[in-house]
Amino acid sequence: MSYANYVMPEARRAPRWSLTMAWWALFSAMFWIYVAVASANAVGTVNTIIGMVLTIASYGAINLVLSRYAARTGLTVELLSRTLFGIVGSALASLIFAATAIYYAVFEGSIIAVAFQKFFGGEITMWYAIVVIYALPLVAGGVQNWLDRLNGWLLPLYFAGLVAVVVAATAIRGVPVSFPVGVADGPVPGWLTSYLIYMGVWIMMMYTFDYARMARKKDEKFHGRITFGWVFYAFTFGVNGLVGIYIMSAWGLAGTETGVVDAFISSLGIFGVLVIFISQTRINTANYYLASSNLDAFATRVFRLALPRWVWVIVAGAIAYLLMLTNVLSYLLKALAWQGVFVTAWVAIALVYIALNRRNVHQVPEIRRERLSAFSAGTVAWLLASGTGIFLTEQTMVPVLAQLAPLITVALAAGGYFVAYRLQKPPAMDISEDVHVDEEQLV
Template sequence: MAEKLNPQVSQNSKEEKKEDYALEKVPKHYRMGWWSVTNVALGVATAMVFMQMGSLMAVSYGAMNALIAEIYATVIAGVLGIGIAYLAAKHGMNVNLLARGGGFGYIGASITSFIYAINFIMYCAIEGSIMAFAVYEYVQVIPIWILMVFFGLAVIPFNWFGMKQLDKLQKWSLPIFIILLGAGMIVAANMAPTYAGDVWSYLPEGAQVGGTALLTCIGIINGLVGIMALLISDYARFVKPEQFKLGVFAVGFIPQLVCFFIMGLIGIWFGVRFMEDNPGVYFVHIIGIFGALFTILTQIRINITNLYSGSLSLSNFFENVFKFTPGRTFWVVFTAVAAVIAMLAGALDYLGPMLTFQGVFLFAWAATIIADAFVVKRALRIGPMYFEYEQEKLYKWNPVGVVSLIVASTIGTMAAFGIMGTFLQNTAAFFAAILSFVLTIVLAVASKGKYYVKTDIDNVPKDEDIA
């Protein structure tokens, strides 16, 4: 107890592991300033995958369709992100812990933790591959598999001590990122482009603005919208209570603005100008070795956050199901090794179907948590008015969240693979979110909230947990 009242992370290894608060809420004395928390979250937003998504959509479906999709993503991810950030900062928990008392039960929440962890393993593999191919583009004497192993494992040390280490790394690397990005844009603007026409009027042959092309772009980007909205909780839970309003807005919205609107637009510009959808390739061609360094820097910034969120999810899953708690740093290594195996096994060849399902699942999960928090708990006052996370006070399963998520994800996935027509195929994630939102409310009313906690000790809002 004394350690929790006076945390000094550097004093001993036990407290260094405690720093992460992977399995419990973050106490108020350990909260951080809003800019430090936002700074860590921005490490995600500067990932090349967001530039690549803009380039890919623009080259394949037209610049204007890509732009509209990026605006859509900014708005939807911003709204969801602010809602999730509000809950995380208010209760000091990420979505893994919120799910326990938010309609899933502690075993039911393990479903979300496991699939969430797989998501981060796949993203680690994506970012590691981008690094590997960027360096290979410049130095082809080194086999690509060696580069994959190296870059997959090299980020482990950067993630050893949790949020405070992440904050320092992101602060030190941000100025370098901005300088190299600016240099790339200046050099590119003075190079002869592959496509000499107006970037924003570019359309592939046979495409048009709107219609199926735009819906396809929205379908492509939904997976990233879902993950960005949810992972914000891993960082927003550290916001200081006295900075609650500013922190919730900053952490919930600014990363979404940067990753979808700013980085997305930059990706569109580069992609159309050079008719290339891989930023790791065109940055190397533009500024040579500095392009490779830029790629490595951006991917390290994102992969340390991928490892962090992945390790939290795996910690929750194995603690919930198997009572196996070796510490978050163990799961950092596990996540990195799993990502390397995924790269080497060619799992990225099946990335499209995986991201399609992830978009549906993550939208449905976010909708369930928001419906439970703002409608079931607050408006209808069903069940406890707070998010319980301690296993001994929870049922293993709560049908409210579990059934809502499974039904919405199943139907949404069917829609995403074209079974229900073109429109729902490309709006499947949004469709799954609406379905999950409604089902959560209906099932909570039908069950009268009796599966939330075993013993409702104080059936009132825990105002001491509210910033």
């Protein structure tokens, strides 16, 4: 049983290092290298490093709060969203979460496929199929079964790969004499632009919540700082980002998705392909796991369709493969930008809810279906903030508002939900209530 639609019982929680190794799969995404290089090309290396430091601090603080709350309650994003937005609103949250995880699986899987094609040749569609098919069995068992061991074995290999690519690039090309300087600051300072670029991946907050629910309550402090907190992001954004900027500068390559592949292969040859394979295998275990879990929650909620999670792993893989066959990069970033607006609004609302209930230590959100409405006042706050964020992102009349759209969205969502909460306080239940005896009420 995956407990995608139920509170995670204490007996099913993962040991400390088991959960840490499973979560640190996300450390090895090539996407973090690409984001840092793209930011450096846009606003310069110094501004990007400042943006990284601020991002590490804010991600660490936010995920400290979210991970501790998820560990205390055992809720998923979908279950918490029932209280925040009602039954229908929670289904929308699951769908957005699943779609975003699939899009990231497409991006990371495409990186492996491109690396294989560049080195071994062959049709790219064949490599797309291979990278999807081999990943699915790795995820079917879930985090508690063997994802922790798989990612634990691969983690030191990825670290070694990062060291090797820096050493090899330096030996072949020499120490870079120049780094990206970007353009002069516009209406928004360069460091803030870099920070806003990293806000585009606040989906990590949702990822955190669904993983942290598997933490044992006694481990919440450790997980809040090490597993999901600032230590993780110092490596994920800081180490990956600096390595990316260094090797791309050494090779003088453009900051594109395929440019990252070229830098690794040019530096390490077949071992570069191996590093890419290891890194993308690790990150896609998380992407497919969360995509399948949230597809499960969405189908259960909307269609009352209760199927084993491995079925949704296959569905997620099939969707990812079909997206790979399209010109996905032409619309992937646009789709992620739109979904990112909904995600940042969700995070702001979740933080406000947790803050308003921080003293209610003997209560948890009400999640039983028959005690919740289809929609809530929180739904209005979420949709209005998200709609405004998308409009600001797409409009071209005032460019500064487009750049600041993530921050404006967060402010509108937080303020709107605070008002909605006062108008219609969400129901709660006593923490002593045993919801597991009434699991049918949750579906």
